[in-house]
Amino acid sequence: MNSKTTITEADLNAYVDGELTPERLAAIEAHLADHPSDRERVAAWQAQTATLRSLYGHLAEETPPLRLSPWRLAAERRRNLRRVAMATAAALVLVVVGAGGGWVGRGLVMPDATEMTLVSEAEAAHTLYTPEVLHPVEVGGEEGAHLTKWLSKRLDRSLIIPDLAPEGFSLVGGRLLPAARGAAALLMYENVEGARVTLYVVPQAGGETAMRFTTKGDLTAVSWQVEALGCVLVGSLPRDTLMKLAKASYGSLETGANI
Amino acid sequence: MPGFLDDIETLVPALRRYARALTGNADRADDLVQDCLERAIAKQSLWRPIGPVRPWLYRIMINLHRNDHRRRRGSPEPEALELLSVEPASPATQGARLALAETAAALDRLPAEQREALLLVALEGLSYAEAAGALDIPVGTLMSRISRAREALRAMVDGPGPRLRSVK
Numbered sequence: 001m002n003s004k005t006t007i008t009e010a011d012l013n014a015y016v017d018g019e020l021t022p023e024r025l026a027a028i029e030a031h032l033a034d035h036p037s038d039r040e041r042v043a044a045w046q047a048q049t050a051t052l053r054s055l056y057g058h059l060a061e062e063t064p065p066l067r068l069s070p071w072r073l074a075a076e077r078r079r080n081l082r083r084v085a086m087a088t089a090a091a092l093v094l095v096v097v098g099a100g101g102g103w104v105g106r107g108l109v110m111p112d113a114t115e116m117t118l119v120s121e122a123e124a125a126h127t128l129y130t131p132e133v134l135h136p137v138e139v140g141g142e143e144g145a146h147l148t149k150w151l152s153k154r155l156d157r158s159l160i161i162p163d164l165a166p167e168g169f170s171l172v173g174g175r176l177l178p179a180a181r182g183a184a185a186l187l188m189y190e191n192v193e194g195a196r197v198t199l200y201v202v203p204q205a206g207g208e209t210a211m212r213f214t215t216k217g218d219l220t221a222v223s224w225q226v227e228a229l230g231c232v233l234v235g236s237l238p239r240d241t242l243m244k245l246a247k248a249s250y251g252s253l254e255t256g257a258n259i
Numbered sequence: 260m261p262g263f264l265d266d267i268e269t270l271v272p273a274l275r276r277y278a279r280a281l282t283g284n285a286d287r288a289d290d291l292v293q294d295c296l297e298r299a300i301a302k303q304s305l306w307r308p309i310g311p312v313r314p315w316l317y318r319i320m321i322n323l324h325r326n327d328h329r330r331r332r333g334s335p336e337p338e339a340l341e342l343l344s345v346e347p348a349s350p351a352t353q354g355a356r357l358a359l360a361e362t363a364a365a366l367d368r369l370p371a372e373q374r375e376a377l378l379l380v381a382l383e384g385l386s387y388a389e390a391a392g393a394l395d396i397p398v399g400t401l402m403s404r405i406s407r408a409r410e411a412l413r414a415m416v417d418g419p420g421p422r423l424r425s426v427k
Binding site for chain 2: 010061193
């Protein structure tokens with residue numbers, strides 16, 4: 001009788017559940033050999049486990065119904081998000097039409113007509129392309145070097161594509177768009193929850209400005225001018241998040257201007 | 260995202276098993292699994308830094324089930340357990356069938372926290388550490404819930420008091 005250690009109910013449970021260390025296992029087995037009532041208890045628990053498994057075990061062997069396919073559920077979710085985005089786009093049109101009546105007085109309130117054009121273009125591009133599932137971008141983010149080279153060439157300036165990964169947004173990719181004067185680049189980023197933001201970049205002369213917020217319906221735009229680039233970040237996210245992303249973008253693009 | 264969906268797809272059969280044992284009802288079980296998967300897909304950003312996906316899915320399911328239970332409490336007719344539709348894996352004698360039905364009924368009468376804990380370990384085969392993580396309780400608390408669940412089940416199925424049994 002060298003198993004003088006106290007055996008608790010927790011030990012017996014751990015024995016049934018295979019949670020014992022080899023030394024402890026040996027001690028419990030020795031104890032059970034000498035204690036019929038504990039042996040009986042353990043046997044009853046083991047029988048319970050076996051009963052539970054024969055009651056419900058077959059479910060884990062069945063092929064689950066189609067409605068429980070994660071792929072299908074994820075696709076449904078994407079469709080729903082898209083519907084929300086479309087509704088937002090529709091609401092945006094209404095806001096613009098509604099604001100039409102006050103157009104004459106608009107220039108007096110708004111800071112700069114050029115900047116407003118830029119913001120409108122950026123919002124339109126965002127609304128058009130972010131709901132796109134199959135072709136949100138022309139060149140995917142995985143072809144980063146190619147994207148940088150291509151957009152730099154078409155915008156006729158060296159462009160550094162901001163890395164927003166530290167903020168939780170990965171690059172989906174980019175595309176080239178016609179703008180009021182020449183071409184613009186649209187870069188799209190996405191977080192793990194599928195929320196997308198776009199960064200609209202247009203080469204244009206102008207002094208450096210502060211960051212400005214514009215809100216239309218669900219969409220918020222942060223716009224600024226740096227060196228010879230007009231930039232607008234658009235998304236339907238809280239202001240703080242957008243501001244953080246805009247600052248990160250500003251830092252990268254500014255570095256790019258020096259090259 | 261594709262890796263994540265592949266991961267959870269392989270876990271759906273086990274989730275159905277757990278949901279069925281937890282609710283005792285086939286339709287409610289699959290609804291619960293669907294809610295759980297939808298929640299997981301929407302919230303997947305939360306698990307990545309924390310750890311393995313399996314205990315996390317059980318945790319989501321348990322929380323949904325508790326909420327659901329809270330909503331149902333006080334509803335006039337509780338849904339009947341599907342005792343008769345129990346389909347054991349192997350053909351069983353009438354006596355064995357009855358024993359299974361008895362255990363299913365007893366399981367349903369356990370306090371929810373004991374049922375959740377026992378099923379995670381005994382049916383789903385989670386380790387104590389994983390199950391405690393899924394329930395967000397210390398391992399010691401988990402073990403005492405499991406122990407109480409086993410003794411309560413034994414008392415309900417085998418009847419009170421010592422019982423003659425051939426142990427050899």
